Amino acid sequence: MLYVQEVGHHVRLATHINFSDFVKSAGVEFYPLGGDPRVLAGYMARNKGLPVAKGELSIQREQLEAIMESILPACTEPDIKTGAPFRAQAIIANPPAYGQSHVAEALNVPLHILFTVPWTPTYEFPSPIAHLPQSPGNRLSYVIVDLLIWWIIRGHINDIRKRQLKLPPISYFSTYYGSIYHLPTTYMWSRHVLPKPKDWGPEVDVVGYCFLNLGYKYQPQEELVDWIKKGPRPIYVGFGSMLLDDSRRTTDIILEALKHTGQRGILDRGWGDLGISSDFPDDIFLLENCPHDWLFPQCSAVVHHGGGGTTAAGLKAGCPTTIVPFFGDQFFWGDRIHEKGLGPEPIPVNQLTVEALSNAIRFMLDPEVKCRATEIAQLMENEDGVAAAVDAFHRHLPDELPVPPASVVENHHHPNIIQWFFVQIGTICCQVCS
Structure with missing residues (x-):
């Protein structure tokens, strides 16, 4: 994100409050997302990454809802401390944000997926999230993971679409609408560790690892x-x-x-x-x-x-x-x-x-x-993942970046109470730890 900023863009990095100081130390504007990464990490570790433990589904759902509720304000709200206005004209997000495609749809802005984990279906290996052995069903495993997550978040996604984004709901019986398969996607790992699968098209780039060089x-x-x-x-x-x-x-x-x-x-x-x-x-x-x-x-x-x-x-x-x-x-x-x-x-x-x-x-x-x-x-050493990722982002951008419609921006006044709660908890925890 720092490199994107250096080539002339105004960049805001939205993530959990725990990483506020780290983001700001790099000279990038910060905005808090909802959710607590420690709670998420604990849940994922106990359940091996899959939301299948019936007794804990409410924990996962609550965390995901807090994240999804905070994506629109992250794209449209003024800077929390300075009050400087901000309107996203493009979104770079990872797949587990989940609400990103719906916000991009409401704002009518391009969305680019950037991630360190294979999320695009391929016949060459199964979904890393599913943790399955190699099989003829490799490609299907990605669809199953997407559908499983959609089944958990579908209610809240539709609530956000109607209440916050002013978009029509999605049928519960439709194919999962939030997949990234059709979007420009950049993966940050070395092709010497994992080559780009042959069945990934030109909309998918494998650019190499990206390092901060701290x-x-x-x-x-x-x-x-x-x-x-x-x-x-x-x-x-x-x-x-x-x-x-x-x-x-x-x-x-x-x-x-x-x-x-x-x-x-x-x-x-x-x-x-x-x-x-x-x-x-x-x-x-x-x-x-x-x-x-x-x-x-x-x-x-x-x-x-x-x-x-x-x-x-x-x-x-x-x-x-x-x-x-x-x-x-x-x-x-x-x-x-x-x-x-x-x-x-x-x-x-x-x-x-x-x-x-x-x-x-x-x-x-x-x-x-x-x-x-x-x-x-x-x-x-011969790979420059950061420069290649920025090039991929620019290559997929439209000639002119749109401005978010006023209707969505004006209808959004304050972050959801769930987001506010997690931001306050995160701030207190950071103060105690420091």
Whole structure:
């Protein structure tokens, strides 16, 4: 988004309040979306990414509703602090926003999908969200996932269309109307990791990974620098925004595996409180909030949850990788890493044991695995995902960008109470954490 802004666009980035400071630090205008990413992450981890747990459907629905309610104000409301007017003339969104296509329809503006996870149906592999084995039904799995989500959100989508967007409702019995299949779509991963499927058309681009390059201005703490210099390159272990059922048990497994393999380790606390209340030997370092593009080149290998950004950072650094997936596309990227010989088979978090992790570490330390990881990193150096993504966005834009119709903008006065509630909760949580 920063690059899009640098080429002359006025950009507003709408996301959860938890990321407000991060967005603003990049010089981009921020607007809060509803929903709490910690609640979403916990739900997704418990249910492996699929909304099928009957007792928890209300949690997922409430979060999705809060997000969907906040998309129109994110595109039309003045800046929250300065009052400066804002009217979106184009929308860039990811598929899980769900309300994005309906808002774009109401505003009559172009919509471009930008994402790190395959969402366009293909015969070459199944939907990463479904986590199914290869089969003749690969393409069908995408439709099934879409329909399953549509069945959950259809009522609220129609409520938003009638009440907020002044659009006619969609028949419950129609094919899911909110799919992205017909929209220009840009995927941010390297073709050297996952080539563009042959059955994806010209409306779909695979541009390469997009990096913020935060490491060049990062000033690490002296204690960390001194610790890294005292011994061989460590192994990084961290699960980012994933929540752990038992942080202490998971920490103990990691420490034992590192001990069994004779490796030094950096533990990233993350949202799961990895390493909390543990006494560490000298060859373990507990870390918080360190840019991966600075840290990973200091490591011999990495162990993480398999998020798209973390996977990209590890590959860019030439690090053999073990993925411990919690849900959704994390399993998919774990399989891709293993297929490329860049790491062992993924270890689902509920199957993480000292033996499994020890074997994974030994696999990553094989010189041939390191050689393959280095080769992938060198190939990725020739890709500029950010520039290619901006080019793809511009290529699909109409010659003239429309102005949102006044009727929709004027009829929208204040964010929905659900959005307001989540914004307030998020603000309080951020203040407490900081």
